[in-house]
Every structure is written in C-alpha cells, then in structure tokens.
Amino acid sequence: AAGVIQSPRHLIKEKRETATLKCYPIPRHDTVYWYQQGPGQDPQFLISFYEKMQSDKGSIPDRFSAQQFSDYHSELNMSSLELGDSALYFCASSRTGSREQFFGPGTRLTVL
Amino acid sequence: AQSVTQLDSQVPVFEEAPVELRCNYSSSVSVYLFWYVQYPNQGLQLLLKYLSGSTLVKGINGFEAEFNKSQTSFHLRKPSVHISDTAEYFCAVSDVSGNTGKLIFGQGTTLQVKP
Numbered sequence: 001a002a003g004v005i006q007s008p009r010h011l012i013k014e015k016r017e018t019a020t021l022k023c024y025p026i027p028r029h030d031t032v033y034w035y036q037q038g039p040g041q042d043p044q045f046l047i048s049f050y051e052k053m054q055s056d057k058g059s060i061p062d063r064f065s066a067q068q069f070s071d072y073h074s075e076l077n078m079s080s081l082e083l084g085d086s087a088l089y090f091c092a093s094s095r096t097g098s099r100e101q102f103f104g105p106g107t108r109l110t111v112l
Numbered sequence: 113a114q115s116v117t118q119l120d121s122q123v124p125v126f127e128e129a130p131v132e133l134r135c136n137y138s139s140s141v142s143v144y145l146f147w148y149v150q151y152p153n154q155g156l157q158l159l160l161k162y163l164s165g166s167t168l169v170k171g172i173n174g175f176e177a178e179f180n181k182s183q184t185s186f187h188l189r190k191p192s193v194h195i196s197d198t199a200e201y202f203c204a205v206s207d208v209s210g211n212t213g214k215l216i217f218g219q220g221t222t223l224q225v226k227p
Contacts (some may be wrong), residue, residue, distance in 0.1 A: 100161060
C-alpha cells in the first residue's frame with residue numbers, strides 16, 4: 001500500500017540558511033499535518049492543511065511557512081535556521097471523515 | 113485545551129512477561145485516543161485507536177487498550193512481550209469536535225524488553 005513520502009530524508013544546513021521539506025500524502029488523502037519532534041521529545045503539532053487551505057496552526061515559528069498544492073503535496077519552508085530547529089519533521093495525512101493519521105518516515109534536519 | 117501524561121518514561125520488562133503502559137489525559141471536551149509506536153530512526157505507526165463504542169480496543173501486534181472515561185485513562189497492555197516490541201510508545205488525543213484532528217502527544221514511554 002502507498003504510504004506518505006517525505007523528502008529529503010536527511011538534511012544538513014548552516015545557521016541562517018533556508019530549508020524546504022516536502023510531503024506527498026497517500027493518494028486520495030486531502031489533509032496534511034506537520035509535526036516537529038526534538039531530540040528525546042514528543043511530536044509537536046506545527047500546522048495542517050485541508051483541501052489546500054490552512055486548517056489549523058500550532059507552535060510554528062514565524063520563520064516557517066507552509067502550503068498545500070493542487071496535487072495535495074505540501075511543503076514546509078524554514079528560513080533563518082537556528083540550532084534549535086534541529087529535529088525530526090514528520091508529515092502525516094488523512095482523508096475526509098477519518099481521524100486516523102498516517103505518518104511519513106520523517107525528515108531529519110540538522111542545523112550546524 | 114488537551115494534555116496527555118504518560119506516567120512512566122521507561123518501562124523495562126523481561127521477554128514473555130506482560131506489560132502495561134499508562135496514559136492519562138485531560139480535556140474539557142470529548143476526545144479520540146490513540147497509541148502510536150516509534151521504532152528507532154523510524155516514523156510513527158498507529159497501534160490502535162478509540163473513537164467510540166466498546167471501551168476495550170484491540171490493535172496490531174497483540175496490543176490492546178481500555179478507555180476509562182471516569183479515570184480519563186487509556187492504558188496500553190500486552191500479555192506477553194517480545195524483544196521486537198522494544199520501542200518508544202506515544203499516547204495521543206484529538207478533539208472530537210475540532211475541525212482539524214491535530215494530535216496532542218504524551219511525552220512517550222520507552223519499552224525495553226530484555227531477554
């Protein structure tokens with residue numbers, strides 16, 4: 001069965017650089033969620049999209065922005081990277097009417 | 113707002129022994145409840161979920177959980193663990209009436225199964 005695809009799987013950036021993380025949801029899933037998991041921590045909700053519109057916003061820094069495109073894939077753009085942004089970033093998808101979220105393998109971002 | 117508390121950060125157990133991972137939640141509204149498992153360097157996999165109906169929920173890999181509304185708990189159990197169950201386990205909730213279904217996670221419990 002198709003799963004959520006995230007790219008890249010690993011990313012190394014310098015401080016103050018920018019990064020773009022991509023998420024491709026399971027086919028026919030119309031909702032995408034982004035979570036950030038710091039080292040040894042639980043995942044924290046960042047932002048979500050339903051039918052290409054932002055549906056909810058969590059603890060996402062102003063330096064980050066995201067969007068969902070017409071093919072339902074989503075991109076998380078991160079600017080002015082800080083050391084504290086080093087984390088595992090998960091994307092999850094679900095379809096309308098279902099509360100079950102399917103998670104991707106994550107993108108591990110390291111900021112040096 | 114909701115919050116989730118996993119009462120044990122680490123649970124060591126011998127292989128073939130039973131295990132219980134505890135989860136309590138706090139919410140002013142009705143919630144859905146989930147348990148996810150995370151193996152090292154991997155994503156989150158859904159073990160089981162409670163949406164409605166029977167309070168005893170069976171999931172994958174022989175796990176089950178019981179929703180107790182009066183105690184606001186959703187403890188995860190397995191009668192006999194295997195070495196391969198060694199992983200991080202997260203309890204999570206989402207607001208029933210919320211539009212988005214975002215998950216609020218607990219701090220996680222590391223299950224260490226010893227031979």
